Amino acid sequence: MNRLYHVALSPFCRKVRLTLAEKRIEVELVEEKYWDPSPDFLRRNPAGKVPILKIDNRFLPESQAICEYIDEIHPTPALMPRDREARYEVRRLCAWFDDKFNAEVTRKVMGERVWKKIMKKGYPDSKTIKEGLSAIKYHLDYMGWLLDQRRWLAGDQMTLADFAAAAHLSCLDYISDVDWNRQAAVKDWYAKIKSRPAFRSLLQDQLPGLPPAPQYAELDF
Structure with missing residues (x-):
C-alpha cells in the first residue's frame, strides 16, 4: 500500500493528495507531527518536512517533486502540459x-x-x-x-x-x-x-478542537 505522511491542513500535503486522487492512486494517510519529529520520521526525510510519499518502497519528499513524479509515472490524466x-x-x-x-x-x-x-x-x-x-x-x-x-x-x-x-x-x-x-x-x-x-477527502478533514467553517464542505457556497 502506498502511504502519505502528511498534516491535514498543510497546503503542500494537500497538493499531493489532490494529485494522487486525480490519478486515482490509492494511498494510506498517516498523520505526522513534524513539529515533534520521531527518529523514524527524520530517517524518512532528514529535512524534517511533510509531505513524504512512500511508493514502490521508496520515500519521496518535497511536494512539487512528488507531484511531477506522479504525473510522469501515471500520465493520465495529465497535470503537466506537453509544451x-x-x-x-x-x-x-x-x-x-x-x-x-x-x-x-x-x-x-x-x-x-x-x-x-x-x-x-x-x-x-x-x-x-x-x-x-x-x-x-x-x-x-x-x-x-x-x-x-x-x-x-x-x-x-x-x-x-x-x-x-x-x-x-x-x-x-x-x-x-x-x-x-x-x-x-x-x-x-x-x-x-x-x-x-x-x-472529497479534503472536505472531510477535521482538526480536533478546530471545526471547519460552515461553508467549507459546501459545493454551493
Whole structure:
C-alpha cells in the first residue's frame, strides 16, 4: 500500500493528495507531527518536512517533486502540459503559491490562527494575521486577472498550478478567511475544482478542537 505522511491542513500535503486522487492512486494517510519529529520520521526525510510519499518502497519528499513524479509515472490524466512553455508557466505558478502566497498569506494566517494553537505556542498575533489578510487581496486580484484570460490558472487545461492554488485557499477556507466575493472568476474557478471527486477527502478533514467553517464542505457556497 502506498502511504502519505502528511498534516491535514498543510497546503503542500494537500497538493499531493489532490494529485494522487486525480490519478486515482490509492494511498494510506498517516498523520505526522513534524513539529515533534520521531527518529523514524527524520530517517524518512532528514529535512524534517511533510509531505513524504512512500511508493514502490521508496520515500519521496518535497511536494512539487512528488507531484511531477506522479504525473510522469501515471500520465493520465495529465497535470503537466506537453509544451515546454506551458510547463514553465505551470511551474512558475506553483512556485508563486508555494513560495510567495505561502510566505505572505498562508504562513501568517494559518500559522497564527491554527498552528500556534495546535503546537501550543501561545496566542495568535493580530498584527501578523492582518498582514496576511491584507496580502490575500492582491493574490485574489492576480488570480482574477489570470482567469479573465484563461479557463484555468495556467491555461486552458487544469494543471498542478490549480492544485497548488486550491491547496492553499482550501486551508484558509477551512477557517473562513477567503473573501470569495472579491473576484467572481476566482469563486467560479474554486467551485469547479472543489466539486471534483479528487477534492472529497479534503472536505472531510477535521482538526480536533478546530471545526471547519460552515461553508467549507459546501459545493454551493
